[in-house]
Amino acid sequence: MPALTYREAGRQAVIAEMRLDQSVWCLGEDLGRGGVFGQYAGLEAEFGTDRICSAPISEAAIMGAAVGAAMAGARPIVEMRFADFALCAVDELVNQAAKARYMFGGQSKVPLTVREPMGMWRSSAAQHSQSLEAWYAHIPGLVVAAPATAQDNYTLLRSSIRIDDPVVYMEHKHLWDFEGEVDEGAADFEYGPEQFGKAHVMQEGDACTIVAWSAQVHVAMEAAKTLAADGVHVEVINLRTLWPWDEAAVARSIAKTGRLIVTHEAVGVGGFGGEIVATMAEKHFDKLQRPPLRLTAPRIPISYAPGLENQVRVTADQLVAGVMQLR
Amino acid sequence: MPALTYREAGRQAVIAEMRLDQSVWCLGEDLGRGGVFGQYAGLEAEFGTDRICSAPISEAAIMGAAVGAAMAGARPIVEMRFADFALCAVDELVNQAAKARYMFGGQSKVPLTVREPMGMWRSSAAQHSQSLEAWYAHIPGLVVAAPATAQDNYTLLRSSIRIDDPVVYMEHKHLWDFEGEVDEGAADFEYGPEQFGKAHVMQEGDACTIVAWSAQVHVAMEAAKTLAADGVHVEVINLRTLWPWDEAAVARSIAKTGRLIVTHEAVGVGGFGGEIVATMAEKHFDKLQRPPLRLTAPRIPISYAPGLENQVRVTADQLVAGVMQLR
Amino acid sequence: MNQANLDTARLRERRRLMLRIRAFEEAAIRAADNKLVLGAIHPSVGQEAVAAGVCAPLRKDDLLLSTHRGHGHTLAKGADARAMMRELFGREGGNCGGKGGSMHIADFDVGMLGANGVVGANINIAAGAAHAIKLRGGDQITVCIFGDGAVNRGPFLEGLNWAAAFKLPVLFVCEDNGYASTTKSSAVTGGGDLCARAEALGVPTESVDGNDVMAVEETALRLGAAIRAGTGPRFFHARTYRLLGHTSVDPAKYRPDGEADGKWADDPIQRAADLLTSAGVSEAELTADANAAETEMQAAYDDAAGAPWPSVRSAYDDVQDVGAVPAPQGL
C-alpha cells in the first residue's frame, strides 16, 4: 500500500469518483489553481473547467447552486475553503440542503459533499480556525465526517461522494501533510453507505477509553504512547464520523475499560463531546466506573499569538493527566 | 403586579430601555407595523422611524449593520422575525459580533440584542420552527437567553439590552399570548448583568429534577402537576439562560433528588441537553442515583401536518413516564 | 383557424388557468378560515397572469422554482390541484406527503422543484439547477420566480452573477407586487430600478405589465427562446399588485386608503375576460369557464377535507439514507 498524504488521499478520492461518475462536479473558489491547499491540484487539466468550476467569492451561491444542481441530477462537491467561510452559506446548507428531501416529501434527494477544512492552523486567528462539527451533527438531514488519517480521507471522501445525502465533510487543515498508508484497491462496496459510520480502534487497551476524531486522534495517540511506556494501555477510538457515530464501538470499549474520556479541538460547551458523554451516561451508566471526562477547548475564541492560541489546544500531556485522574 | 402577556412583557421591556437610553435602537423587517408578532406595536409612534427602523429583507445587513453600529456606540436590538431566518446572517453573528471584541484585543465591545423567535408554532414546517439555541451556546463571545414566562421576558430582555455582549435572545413563538404576573418595578440593578444566568425553581420537589427552558418549561410544569396528583413531587428548573447557565442550581437539585431529566424542544443529538447531562455526569457523578435522561426531539425535521409535527414534541405524558422510569 | 382565433383560444385557455388559480386559492382561504388549513397561506390573487403567462408555456422538463406565494406557479406548471390541496390540508396524498404545506409546495414530476420559505433562497438554487442542465448538455431552461422583496437579499446578486458568469439557462422572474409583507418595497430599495440591478450583473432584462397575461407570455417565450439558444440568463420584471393581504389573515390596513380598490380594476382575470368579450366570446362561455374552475377546486377542497392523515410513521421517512433515526417502536 502506498503512503499518501492526507491531502493526496483526498485528491485521489475525488479523482476516482469523478472518473467513475460524470455527474460528480467540483465547485469552489480558486479550484482551477488547485484549491487553496493544493487538494485539487491538476484536476482542471484532467476534467476541464466545466467539472472543476472556479467560482466567484460567493459561498452562498456555491452552496445554493450545489443544492439546485443536486436536485437537478448532479452530484456536487462543494469546496468551502475554510469551515469558517461556510458560515456565509448556512441558510443554503441547513434550511435548504438538509431539509429539501424531507420538506418535499421525498421527491428529491440532495447528494452533496461539502468540504469544510476546519481546525487550528498556526496563527490563523478567530475567523480561520473554528471547529463547528457539533452544529452540523445537530441538524437532521445532514451527515458529518471528520477524517483523521490519510486512509480515512480516502475512504470517507469516496463514500461521501456516493452517499445520496448532504455530507458535511470536515478535513483538518493541520493534517494536509500527514502521511499514511492508503489502500485504494478496496472493493467498491467499501465506499458505499454501509461502511460509513464505523469507528476505528486505533489502539486497543483496557485502562481507559479515549474517543477522538480529526486531528485530535493524533494527540490521543501520542498520549497513548506516553502512557504505554508507563504500562498504562488506553484504548483510542477514532470516531471518523459524527453523524452517524459509532455508539456501539464506544459502548463496547467502556464495557472493557470502565472509563471514558472524550477529547476534541472544538469548544467544550455545546461540543459533540457532550453528546457522547451524555449518551453513555444515559444508556451505559453502569459501565462507567469513574465519572466521564471531556477534555476540550475552553469557551474562548482562538487567538493569533501562538502562546494564546495554545490555550485552546488540548495537549497529550493533558490527556495523560486526565487518564491518570480517572485511575 | 399586573398580568401581562409574554409579548407585552417583551414590548414593555424594550420601551423601558429605549426611554432610559437614547442609544437603544431597533432594527428589523416590518417593525413600523408592530413586527410580525405585534411585539413592537406602537413603538414607531413613540420613538419615530429613526429608532424603530423598518429594514429591507436583508438579515445579513440587519445583523451586520447592528454589529457596526454597536462598535460605533449604539445599542441595537435586532429583530430576526424567525430564528430560522437568522441562518441568513450567521457570519455576521458568529464570525463578527461574537469575535470582534476578542480579535481586536478588547478595543470595542459589541452590545447587541438579537431577538430570534424560535420553536414550533402549529404547522409552520421545517423552515419556520427550529430551535437552535445549542449552536449559540457553543460560540465564545455570545450570551444566550430563552425566556419561559412573561416575567422572564421582561427581566431577561431588559438585562440583555443592558449587557455589553451580543445576546442571542430566543423568545418562543408559541408563548406570545401566555400571561403571567410581571413585576416591572424591580430596582434597576435587577436588570444588570449580575442577575443574569440564574435559574428559577418553578416548583420544588424531591423525586426528580426536571431541567427545561423556553416553552418546554410549561410542559414540565404540566407533568409536575400530574405527578403531584399521584404524590410524586418533582423539582422543575426553568433555566432561563443557556449561556451562562446555572450549573449550581442543577447540581443543588440533583443532590436532593438523585435524578435528572433534561427536556427540550430542540433535536436531542447535539442539543444543549447533552451539555447539561454531560456536565452533571462529569462533576456530580456521585449525586446521580439513576442514569440521567434526556427527553428531546428525534433527529428529524419538523413537519407541516399536525400529526407528523407532533412527533417532535416531547409531551407531558412522556415526561411523566420518564420520571416513573427513574423511580 | 386564423391568428386571431388562435390567440383568442390561447387567451381563453390562459384565463381558464387564472380562474383555476384564483379558485384554488379562494378554496384554500376558506379552508384556512375553517381551520382545515393550519399553516400560513399567501394568496396570489391579482397576480395570476404572471403564473399563467410564464409557467404554462414551459415544457414539462423545464424546471421551476418558486416562493412562499407559489400556488399559481405550481398549478400553471401542471401540478395536480387535488394533490396540492391535500398538501395544504396536510393530508395523505399531498405532493409532499403533508410534510411541506403551502410554503413548500413542489411537484418534481412536472419539474416544479419547490416553493421556498426563505425569501430569495430559490435564486441560487435555480442557478445551480440550470448549471446541472448545462453540464449535462440539456436544452431545458430553469425559471426562478421571486418577489420584489427578494431583490434586497444577497442571493439576488450572488445568483444572478453566478448565472451570468457561467452563462446558464435560467430565467429570473421578479413578480413585483409593490409590497414585501407590510412594507412598501420602494421605501427600502435603493435605486429602485430592478432591471438596472440585473443589467449591472450582466443579465439582460425586460419589464412588462404583469397583469397582461398575453404580454407576459409573449415576453416569457421570447426570453425563454433566447435562453434555450444558449445565450445565458435573462431577467424578467413583471409589474403586478397583490390584491389581498400578505397572508390570508392579513387585512392589509397598511396600504393607503383606496389603493387596493383602484387596483381591482386591473384584475388580470377581468382584463382577459374583457378582451375575450371583444373577441366575441359569449358571456355564457366566460361564466362556464369560471364555474368549471370553481367546481374543480371545490371538489379538491372536499377531497382534501375527506382525505386521511398521513401515517404518523412517515414523520421518520425521507430524512436521510445514512444515519436515519428509526421510528419509535409501536408507532
Next chain:
Amino acid sequence: MNQANLDTARLRERRRLMLRIRAFEEAAIRAADNKLVLGAIHPSVGQEAVAAGVCAPLRKDDLLLSTHRGHGHTLAKGADARAMMRELFGREGGNCGGKGGSMHIADFDVGMLGANGVVGANINIAAGAAHAIKLRGGDQITVCIFGDGAVNRGPFLEGLNWAAAFKLPVLFVCEDNGYASTTKSSAVTGGGDLCARAEALGVPTESVDGNDVMAVEETALRLGAAIRAGTGPRFFHARTYRLLGHTSVDPAKYRPDGEADGKWADDPIQRAADLLTSAGVSEAELTADANAAETEMQAAYDDAAGAPWPSVRSAYDDVQDVGAVPAPQGL
C-alpha cells in the same frame, strides 16, 4: 506658499506615507520569511495610493473599515506602526494584544474599526457604523474599503442598498486590483462594470486611476464632502494592481507572463517620485524620504522582535462580560 508648492508639499507627504506603507509591508514579509510573523500576510504593494489618498485626509473621528489587505489603510488612518508590527509578530503591545494579527488589525483610537478575515463582511458593518453616526447626528463619515472579489458576495448588495435606503454617511471604496486570490475577477464577475452595480443600488459612483495618489485624494475628498453634507453614500472605484502575490508566500504564477512586470512601471510611489522630480524636489530629498521610511520600519521590526509575548492569561480576557470563563488556576 502658492498652490503648486502646496500640492508639491502634499504630494511629498503622501509619497512619504506610501513609502512607510511599503516599508512596513516589506519588513512584515521579511519577518514572515524569518518565521517571526506566523500568520498570513497580504501585502498591498502597488496599491498604496488608495490607502494614502483615501485614508490620510480623513478626520481622526471618521471611521474606517478594511480588509485582509489592510496594513496600508490602517497606517494611513494614523495608527502607530510599532503597535501594528507588534500585532503582526503576535507580541505584547500589539494593537489587538496579539489576538488578531495582520488580518484583524484595528486601531479604534484613530477610528480604524478593523480589518476583516471574511471577504465583504465589512460592508454591512460599515453601513451600520454610519447608521450609528446618523442616529447620533454626528458629522463623521465612515469609509469602507474592499476588493474587487468582494463585489460578488451578498453584502455588497445588502450593504450598499442599506446605505442608500437610509441615506447614510458612508464612502464605499472598491480597491480593484484585478485579482481575487488566484482568480482574475473579470472571469467571474457578471456585467463587469462595478460602478453600474453601485449605481443600480442607488449609490452614485466615481471611478479613478487608483495609482494616481493625488487623483485618488481629490476624488475621495470630493465624495467625502458630499457625504458629510448629508447626501448619502458614494461608491469609489479605484483601479489598481497587486504587484506581489495574494500572500507573502504566493509566487503568483497564475498571472500571464510579463503582466506584473509591465505594471511596475505604474508603481504609485515611482509615479509620485517622478512628479516630485518634475516639480523640483531633489533626488536627495526623495532618497531621504525613502530612507526615513525604511529606518522607521526596521526599528518597528526590531522593536517587535524584541518585544515580550503577551501574558498567556490574556487569552481569557475580553471574551465577554457575562458568562466569561475564568483562566485556569495557576496560569
